[in-house]
Amino acid sequence: MDNAIEIKNLTKNYKDFSLENLSLTLPSGCIMGLIGENGAGKSTTLKLILNMIKRDGGEIKIMGRDNRESEKLLKEDIGVVPDEIGLPTVLTAKQVGKIMANIFKNWDSEAYAQYLEKLSVPEKKKYSELSRGMKMKLGIAIAMSHHPKLLLLDEPTSGLDPVVRDEVVDMFNDFTRDESHSILISSHIVSDLEKLCDYVAFIHKGRLMLCEEKDRLKEEYRIIRGAGEVVSKVPESAVIGKKVSPYGVEAIVHKSAVPAGVEVGTVDIEQLFIFMARKEG
């Protein structure tokens, strides 16, 4: 299988923040979720992939090609939903469609009209008159109407109500039914990522903590809840993270290291990330 994105030792230094040696691979046909706290480096990673900012080291390949070569051509195949859709406030969705039809070679006006209808985005309202959720939906319609092979999404579901969020998640799932389509998505709403993603990557303070298949992660780790002595039965090296409260201890551990007889629960991605980030400090 080809890879949609291959990143090796990606580095970017700012005065007060560094993205350090980030390496990850997104296989074609898959969805990868980037999870991290605010300022962890998720948006920086997306900007570097799009060559919007210059990297200080490392390699980025998109669909097998260096992202700096034939950049314009590559972007014909990429749909982007940034955290803020940068459209001038006086434009209407209809006008945006006409603009994009002259920017993208593969722009499909019919598909755009269908997305607007499906997402209930009014065609004639000025961008400034749209709610944050509507703006995001317009951004999603733009990103998907030129038949991209890769979607890069930065917090695309934020500001959407649960019903629309669910619809959007379904749209993204439909998109990856085609094996040549892939998505890299960053979101704070980990429950959405859990529904969507095949892979998850945790970024914390500019460093990649892990990049793994979601199902494997969920299979590999377990949560233990109870008194301190229960957790102490597990070897320290197998404990991923621990939270002590007056009511007891919660710990995420490697499933293989849990002694027989200790009661464990399945772990969700959000818990795993929080515990790992806490351990890293």
Next chain:
Amino acid sequence: MKGLLIKDFYVSLRTGWLDFVVTVVLGGIIAFGGARPFVFLPAAYLMMILPMTLLAIDERAKWNTYADALPITRTQVVAEKYILTLILSAFSAVVLAVSALIAMINPMLGDERPDLSSFLSTLGCFPLELALTSVCIPFVFKFGFDKGRIAYMFACAMAGVGLGVFTSWNVKGAPNINIPANILLITVAVSAAVFAASWALSTVLYKTREF
């Protein structure tokens, strides 16, 4: 490129409509009111700085960041604004030409009718205004509109002083100034060089800018 021009066309119709109205009204005053063609210079300047206003709107909307995610190169983003400047200059030149032509054959104006050399001399000031605008644009591409507007205000002040000196700002009584042809040619050549240098500089500066 076409998409960028269409975008700015829509945005300028919404936000710069007053500039278009002023241009047409001043044209009308020349054609039917007997004002000298020099009166038109502020309108020409308004048209030439409209791309600067559009740059400010882009910046406020974060269009520049969004455009980076689209199949548009930064060279194209810069080129579009310079081409737009030329298109708007050409538009104001056409309005001026039509107005002056009407004025020249308008029997109601009698002795107030401008002669051809007065019209040509006014047109000859366009490159000068274009050069002033050209000085400002690279600052905006490098530092953004908030910082770049210092250069913009300086250029506006220079334009104002220049206009004052040339016309003494007496609308009807302004003389039919005739700028010698060789001075006009030098002005056009220098302005073209400033415009080209500004374009190249903006491209270089914008390519290295990080949002």
